Amino acid sequence: MSNNEIAILGVGMHPWGKWGKNFVEYGVAAARSALQDAGVPWRDVRFVSGGGTVRCGYPGYVAGATFAQALGWQGAEVNTSYAACASGSQALAAARAKILSGACDVALVVGADTTPKGFLKPADGERPDDxxxxxxxxxxxxxxxxxxxxxxxxxxxxxxxxxxxxxxxxxxxxxxxxxxxxxxxxxxxxxxxxxxxxxxxxxxxxxxATSDGGAAMIVSSLDYARKIGKGDAPRIxxxxxxxxxxxxxxxxxxxxxxxxxxxxxxxxxxxxxxxxxxxxxxxxxxxxxxxxxxxxxxxxxxxxxxxxxxxxxxxxxxxxxxxxxxxxxxxxxxxxxxxxxxxxxxxxxxxxxxxxxxxxxxxxxxxxxxxxxxxxxxxxxxxxxxxxxxxxxx
Amino acid sequence: MNAPIIEGLFSVDAAEPVLLGSRCSACGTYYFPKQSNYCRNPDCDSERFDEVPLSRSGTLWSFTNACYQPPAPYVAEEPFEPYAIAAVKLEREQMIVLGQVVKGVGVDDLAAGMTMRLVLEDVPGVDGERVTWKWQPVEGA
Structure with missing residues (x-):
């Protein structure tokens, strides 16, 4: 099954907490940490796959593009995946598909959120069909x-x-x-x-509880991993x-x-x-x-x-x-x-x-x-x- | 009788209240709340449904309570009183349905396997009293 595997070159997180900052800050911090851990230059990342968030307005709906812009547009392709608690995994799956199809060698996968206090509650209004x-x-x-x-x-x-x-x-x-x-x-x-x-x-x-936080990883084809001397990196x-x-x-x-x-x-x-x-x-x-x-x-x-x-x-x-x-x-x-x-x-x-x-x-x-x-x-x-x-x- | 807490989910009949579901006329799958557009059984593409009352009693599958007041659109009594919640399995429908448990019955009074019956009880609404369905343990069952 190794032809379906991709390498994890680097990982990074912004500490979890109730920091009250914009979610983009957490995502950028996690992404920069993952890039550094991977030893991959930002411009080499050709696909940015973000986990969407529904509580942070429009930038959250287009998280992939939001993070790509924050890190500096460099012409990579972007994707945003929303799948509730599985959003990060769906974003990772999109990156894997891109890599295994040969459409790119290196991808950034990133998710971050800023959460409100207390019970999670539904949107306002009288909506008996929801x-x-x-x-x-x-x-x-x-x-x-x-x-x-x-x-x-x-x-x-x-x-x-x-x-x-x-x-x-x-x-x-x-x-x-x-x-x-x-x-x-x-x-x-x-x-x-x-x-x-x-x-x-x-x-x-x-x-x-609900928390603020951000997590990111740099993933690549096995060929690319070997090329940069990371052939023994953990694999998905x-x-x-x-x-x-x-x-x-x-x-x-x-x-x-x-x-x-x-x-x-x-x-x-x-x-x-x-x-x-x-x-x-x-x-x-x-x-x-x-x-x-x-x-x-x-x-x-x-x-x-x-x-x-x-x-x-x-x-x-x-x-x-x-x-x-x-x-x-x-x-x-x-x-x-x-x-x-x-x-x-x-x-x-x-x-x-x-x-x-x-x-x-x-x-x-x-x-x-x-x-x-x-x-x-x-x-x-x-x-x-x-x-x-x-x-x-x- | 007060108006229902949510329209269309149950009959406002004090003597014999029922949850109002629907049933696929092709594969027989029950739905609650009602489904009348498409059957969710992957092997059935029927778009025809009959409205049916669900069984009025079932077996207690699990239970809990709410010790804190939920956010809106829940409308709580003043002062807030914790209430128990039941998950009741309906035999004919092969379906588990949630609902509050009648006032005065707490988690210490419940055990999985008990027979539970559907009743109506008044609850606060945004603009006056409403009525909702609740589950009540059947004595001696």
């Missing part, structure tokens, strides 16, 4: 969905709130020394239990951005009902994302050294571990309790600290996951380094049938 408006009118917020999935784990597998808190404690310990993380404190199970209940069984510290072996398959099994944000499974079997969406990535890369879960998963809630990390087939259904809490998902364990999950330590910067987040895998596979992750990391996988899911899973190989 499912997002309908669910908010009925009192169903984002944490409602995370909590329904979490409670289901308790009812079916016997997971406890203490199991969920253990995920936060583990991720907090991972992200403690990550210079790009927003929350750098070693929270305890007592801290989690003392935080306010938001949507039973999830407390404030079980749920990820798979990018899965499949949609759900009807009938979707779970009630997904922002819907108020699932598909009806009368005429077609109910199918899980999350698990389909890594399944396609494994198939594309020609590897299996047994080959994975570490995973970066979308812990919008602590309980959701446990779902992802099972969706990635890293353990059997219902066993992720026990795996976590045994320390196997910590750095030093059998299969470290969210060595970066995950969304628990970052908060979510939507168009940058899927790229941030790939940045972490790149540092890990190069052995440059400092105190959170996973020893001997060879293959990493990411997984995320967002609104309206968007999601992604990316496999990176050393």
């Amino acid at each position: 499912p997002d408006w309908v669910r908010f009118r009925l009192g169903i917020t984002n944490p409602t969905y995370f909590a329904l999935y979490a409670r289901r784990r308790m009812e079916v597998y016997g997971d406890t709130p203490a199991d969920f808190a253990a995920v936060k404690v583990k991720n907090a310990a991972h992200g403690f020394t990550n210079p790009n993380a927003r929350y750098k404190r070693k929270f305890s199970a007592e801290d989690v239990a003392a935080s306010a209940m938001v949507a039973d069984p999830l407390r404030l510290m079980d749920i990820c 072996a798979a990018i899965s951005t499949v949609t759900p398959t009807f009938a979707s099994e779970l009630v997904e944000m922002p819907d108020i009902a699932t598909d009806s499974a009368v005429a077609a079997e109910a199918r899980p969406f999350r698990a389909a994302l890594p399944a396609k990535a494994y198939e594309e890369a020609g590897i299996g879960p047994e080959d994975i050294s570490l995973a970066e998963v979308y812990d919008l809630s602590t309980a959701l990390e446990l779902d992802w571990i099972e969706d990635l087939q890293l353990c059997a259904r219902g066993e992720a809490a026990a795996l976590t309790r045994a320390g196997e998902t910590s750095v030093g364990g059998r299969i470290p999950i969210n060595a970066s600290g995950g969304l628990a330590c970052f908060g979510e910067a939507v168009p940058a987040q899927a790229l941030a996951q790939v940045c972490e895998l790149t540092w890990q596979l190069r052995g440059q992750a400092g105190e959170r380094q996973v020893a001997g990391a060879k293959v990493g996988i990411t997984a995320n899911q967002g609104l309206f049938g968007h999601g992604s899973s990316v496999i990176v190989k050393a």
Whole structure:
């Protein structure tokens, strides 16, 4: 499958936080950092692929062009991909297609966001045809969905709130020394239990925040990588951005009902994302050294571990309790600290996951380094049938 | 009876309220909210639908609550009171439907597998009282 691979020459991030600056600043900082890491001159980049953002006005809708102009127009082609939480992966997939088709050698992929405070809320006005408006009118917020999935784990597998808190404690310990993380404190199970209940069984510290941040990478053909002496750079072996398959099994944000499974079997969406990535890369879960998963809630990390087939259904809490998902364990999950330590910067987040895998596979992750990391996988899911899973190989 | 919180989602019938869905006349797939233009089953290209009432009771799949007041367009009681939310699986429709749980029933009163029934309850609206559907545990079921 190596004819489908591209090289990651350089990665960069602007630290996550609530900085209140224009999103373009974060993207430019991340892009410049990635260019420097790659040792590639800006004028050699012939394709700029941006993850779109919907909360920053017109420049956010045309993010690829916005970043290209900010870095200095030099005649490259541009693209903007919007796919909710998978925007970064879709932008990366566009760059890969361009490179594999031979249309360019080197591309910049970049995503950045500036987020408002508090609950994410729908656009204004009376809009009963918009499912997002309908669910908010009925009192169903984002944490409602995370909590329904979490409670289901308790009812079916016997997971406890203490199991969920253990995920936060583990991720907090991972992200403690990550210079790009927003929350750098070693929270305890007592801290989690003392935080306010938001949507039973999830407390404030079980749920990820929204953040500002930016992430970028320079990717190229393998030939170009060899030409500049970076033939051993980490490679992208798979990018899965499949949609759900009807009938979707779970009630997904922002819907108020699932598909009806009368005429077609109910199918899980999350698990389909890594399944396609494994198939594309020609590897299996047994080959994975570490995973970066979308812990919008602590309980959701446990779902992802099972969706990635890293353990059997219902066993992720026990795996976590045994320390196997910590750095030093059998299969470290969210060595970066995950969304628990970052908060979510939507168009940058899927790229941030790939940045972490790149540092890990190069052995440059400092105190959170996973020893001997060879293959990493990411997984995320967002609104309206968007999601992604990316496999990176050393 | 007050006007519904959102038009067209349910019948305002105090004795036997129902959610108003639709059903593809070709493949039988149910929809809630109603779908009347195109069937989303990838193996069906039907554009004909019948309006149907959904089952009035189902099995509790999962549940949670809202401890904080949601943003607009939610209209909250003053002062805000947390409320429980249920995800109820309807057997005939093979579909899970969300909704608030009736006042006075909290997460400690719920367990997956319970039988839940659809009822109507008044809620605040922007300009006066409205009515919405809620799920209520069926005693002794």
